[in-house]
Amino acid sequence: MNKILLSAAVCCALALSVKAQTREINFKHDAPFKEVLAEAKKQNKLIFFDAYTSWCGPCKVMANTVFKTDSVADFFNQTFVNLKVDMEKGEGPKLKDRFDVAAYPTLLFIDGDGNLVHKIVGSAPVNEFMAESRKALHPENTVYGLEKKFNAGDHSEATSLAYMTALETAYEHTKMGEVAKVYFDALPQNTLLDSKNWELESRFLFDVSSKAFAYLYGKSDDLKAKYGAGKVDMYFNQVFGNTIGSLKKAYASNINLPAAKNRATAMEALLASSNSPSDQQQLTALHLAQFAGTNQWDQYCALINNTLKKAPAGQKPNSYSILWAGMEMVRSAPVKYSTTALKWADYYNEDKEDLFTQILASDLRKMASKKLGKTKEAEAFALNSENLRKQAAAQGKMTPPIMNN
Incomplete structure (x- = not known):
């Protein structure tokens, strides 16, 4: 009751x-x-x-x-x-x-x-x-009021942090990175590893051309010892990924291209001497973005082919990075390159137990076949991709995003 x-x-x-x-x-x-x-x-x-x-x-x-x-x-x-x-x-x-x-x-x-x-x-x-x-x-507390204060030379901690927070809320991540670069580059380098600054850097500092970022990258082992390898690696990969993404966007829109190229150059310089597989994968992705943005499709194909050729026996390169790059090429490059993309799909065809890779390979075959005018093959691969995604869903496995074509 x-x-x-x-x-x-x-x-x-x-x-x-x-x-x-x-x-x-x-x-x-x-x-x-x-x-x-x-x-x-x-x-x-x-x-x-x-x-x-x-x-x-x-x-x-x-x-x-x-x-x-x-x-x-x-x-x-x-x-x-x-x-x-x-x-x-x-x-x-x-x-x-x-x-x-x-x-x-x-x-x-x-x-x-x-x-x-x-x-x-x-x-x-x-x-x-x-x-x-x-x-x-209260305009003085808005992103635009804070912008006026910051641009007038007020780079104090209070104004800088309030401005970066406002830019974060406004989803202005590129500008947020530019402000963070000014603020953190002005701090004494021996304070950049302090817990307070690290929390702020990992939240706001996404400009790879920043002196402060270069210092942090050079001290990555110290950062990992203090704050954990997972969080530190995630931060650096996020910055590098954002750099590549902003370069692609700049090439596509022709907006802020010089600044995006400058960040790409800084990223190349940082990663050139690294032996980390993750860093080398990021560097390859950056070069692919540069080749695609300048329509150098022969160099694009050569880089992927060389990456596959150099892979140790039994250790294929990450399928997502290669097959997704193949789909991006099919979408943007002249039709003749779609034949090469099909070869990359064949390279990963042996991974029968890896549903994620099978879906990517099927998606790439669908897109390449469609562009080559092979309508029936494209329809068959589209159905195969759909069935594989259903199979993955039934098993509770993650599936790759669908590329618009």
């Missing part, structure tokens, strides 16, 4: 809680941006801009929960001019480029002159969202 009464009480409480939430943020949906700017300027308010897409799950969560919380609705309706824009429709694509929206949801705070005042990326619970949103009313 007590359990029934308690259950009924809980249900009533939930019902009352749901019923109590009757208000929501009043958005202007896809309204002309110029008109919203004019209204914000007239009312002397900031615009709260919800940049979303129809397929974004976290966007829907924010819309159906946080934005429908009474306290949030009351604050935003009173304080801001609220605008909601689908980034894939109407003015969305142009506004996406204007405000450098790269992930969803991106929540922007913009003044009546069109200047970005504050930026939040990703979903958040009510309390966290409200605390972060209130910063927009």
Whole structure:
């Protein structure tokens, strides 16, 4: 009886809680941006801009929960001019480029002159969202206010850490790395291994061209002894992976390419003398990115072929790095190179018990066959990949991502 009464009480409480939430943020949906700017300027308010897409799950969560919380609705309706824009429709694509929206949801705070005042990326619970949103009313504490202070020469610990934290929240990782480089490069090197600085470095310092990063890499054995090999290796691999990723992005967009090339050169210099298999794999991936970015596909193929040739007997190179590189080549290179990619798939065909590798090889065969005009073969490999993924799922094994082709 007590359990029934308690259950009924809980249900009533939930019902009352749901019923109590009757208000929501009043958005202007896809309204002309110029008109919203004019209204914000007239009312002397900031615009709260919800940049979303129809397929974004976290966007829907924010819309159906946080934005429908009474306290949030009351604050935003009173304080801001609220605008909601689908980034894939109407003015969305142009506004996406204007405000450098790269992930969803991106929540922007913009003044009546069109200047970005504050930026939040990703979903958040009510309390966290409200605390972060209130910063927009105090520009000196926002990413853009802190940027002005930092660029004016205030590189103090308080300003630098606040700025890097704000950039992290805004998903501005490239700029965060640039700020971290300035801050940590100015610290005495004998303090860089201290626990306080190490925690901050492993969180913020992702610019491989930083003097501080080079020092840390040279002291990797000391770091591992103090903080554990797993965490230290993960940090360095993440930095190197980000360097390669930013280089690919820079080649594709032709934006910030000189800076990306500079970081790539620094990475080459650090890894050139390393005998670590992990480091050599990263170096190979970097060179492949350079060859792909400059359309040097003969050199791209030669590097992979040489990597396979030099592998010790019974120790094949990591299948993901080779086969994924093959798919990237098939997607971007002239059709004749797809025949070479099929040979790389054959090289790994013996690994019958490794489902992950089998799926990658099948995916590569599918893409290469499709590009070569072999439609029936491509369809057969697509079905094979699907069946292998189902088999892996049934066994609880991880499967590789699907390359868009």
